[in-house]
Amino acid sequence: MTTTKKIRTGGRSARIQQSIHQAVRELQATHSREELTVCMIASAAGVTPSTIYRRWGDLTSLLADVAVAHMRPDTPPDDTGSLPGDLLKFAEFYADELGSELGKQLLRDIAATHTSDCTTRCVQLARERLEIIVERAQQRGERIPAVEMLIDNLFAPIVYNILFCETPDSEQQLRLVSQCLHNY
Amino acid sequence: MTTTKKIRTGGRSARIQQSIHQAVRELQATHSREELTVCMIASAAGVTPSTIYRRWGDLTSLLADVAVAHMRPDTPPDDTGSLPGDLLKFAEFYADELGSELGKQLLRDIAATHTSDCTTRCVQLARERLEIIVERAQQRGERIPAVEMLIDNLFAPIVYNILFCETPDSEQQLRLVSQCLHNY
Numbered sequence: 180m181t182t183t184k185k186i187r188t189g190g191r192s193a194r195i196q197q198s199i200h201q202a203v204r205e206l207q208a209t210h211s212r213e214e215l216t217v218c219m220i221a222s223a224a225g226v227t228p229s230t231i232y233r234r235w236g237d238l239t240s241l242l243a244d245v246a247v248a249h250m251r252p253d254t255p256p257d258d259t260g261s262l263p264g265d266l267l268k269f270a271e272f273y274a275d276e277l278g279s280e281l282g283k284q285l286l287r288d289i290a291a292t293h294t295s296d297c298t299t300r301c302v303q304l305a306r307e308r309l310e311i312i313v314e315r316a317q318q319r320g321e322r323i324p325a326v327e328m329l330i331d332n333l334f335a336p337i338v339y340n341i342l343f344c345e346t347p348d349s350e351q352q353l354r355l356v357s358q359c360l361h362n363y
Numbered sequence: 364m365t366t367t368k369k370i371r372t373g374g375r376s377a378r379i380q381q382s383i384h385q386a387v388r389e390l391q392a393t394h395s396r397e398e399l400t401v402c403m404i405a406s407a408a409g410v411t412p413s414t415i416y417r418r419w420g421d422l423t424s425l426l427a428d429v430a431v432a433h434m435r436p437d438t439p440p441d442d443t444g445s446l447p448g449d450l451l452k453f454a455e456f457y458a459d460e461l462g463s464e465l466g467k468q469l470l471r472d473i474a475a476t477h478t479s480d481c482t483t484r485c486v487q488l489a490r491e492r493l494e495i496i497v498e499r500a501q502q503r504g505e506r507i508p509a510v511e512m513l514i515d516n517l518f519a520p521i522v523y524n525i526l527f528c529e530t531p532d533s534e535q536q537l538r539l540v541s542q543c544l545h546n547y
Contacts, residue, residue, distance in 0.1 A: 239397075339520075
């Protein structure tokens with residue numbers, strides 16, 4: 180009985196989350212970040228504001244949650260046949276994905292949240308992709324770098340440059356990758 | 364006449380800016396980020412809300428402006444007598460400064476702003492410190508790295524880790540510096 184109840188609650192809970200995420204995405208297409216309110220989102224999703232406050236605490240955390248969900252790429256990283264090629268594709272992917280107007284807003288929402296859950300999940304996604312790339316390189320018999328170093332010297336500068344300077348162009352992407360290849 | 368007027372306006376303008384910055388800092392000590400409003404700040408600074416909107420556009424930009432003003436360090440970077448030592452001190456300085464609760468909030472406010480002026484000034488401060496460090500190393504006759512590489516592989520991962528993971532501890536600071544020293 181308890182199990183059934185749990186499953187039912189889970190299903191309803193997931194549907195509510197989905198409709199709230201959907202409402203946020205639709206409202207983001209027509210409203211600026213400053214115009215969005217919890218009441219507006221609740222009304223569009225057909226829930227009460229308290230449902231949103233109970234689950235996410237505040238608007239920033241909700242937006243960060245939507246941002247992270249959006250960032251999960253559907254496909255595994257490209258396999259170019261070599262580690263340098265795969266890392267370059269990784270850099271290109273994140274520069275394109277996070278450097279777009281929407282991508283920048285997602286990063287800002289994730290950076291602005293006080294809950295570390297969203298930020299952890301965001302980092303975890305990049306880490307998983309790098310782990311796949313490094314594992315492939317190992318299977319090919321290439322010399323492999325530590326994933327931590329790739330996070331610090333490839334992913335971190337991409338995110339940093341997008342947030343604080345300019346999205347890395349192909350020249351900078353190449354420079355970042357080649358610096359990483361000197362680092363192990 | 365015009366010049367006098369300009370100077371007078373400038374003086375008044377600077378005083379208003381100072382009193383608004385001061386009001387923000389005092390309110391930040393007693394209120395959470397979510398509680399702060401433009402009206403509250405205007406009232407504390409003795410100005411009208413429209414003065415704030417006219418100058419900064421929105422609350423986020425005002426907070427980012429205050430954040431950048433706070434980040435300007437009063438002292439030049441420590442001179443330890445060698446490039447590796449100076450870079451380690453630089454890493455330690457920014458991990459301490461930006462990794463504090465206030466520092467994290469400053470970074471988030473700067474990252475959240477849509478105006479690139481604040482973000483550019485924030486990056487410029489770190490760049491100026493690295494330029495001083497590199498110039499000193501050159502005067503000592505040490506082999507010197509490009510400031511751009513130090514931004515990407517030392518400052519960027521510090522900021523990234525503070526915003527998205529954990530503030531780099533002394534072990535990670537050392538690793539970041541030693542990676543930089545392999546990169547040129």
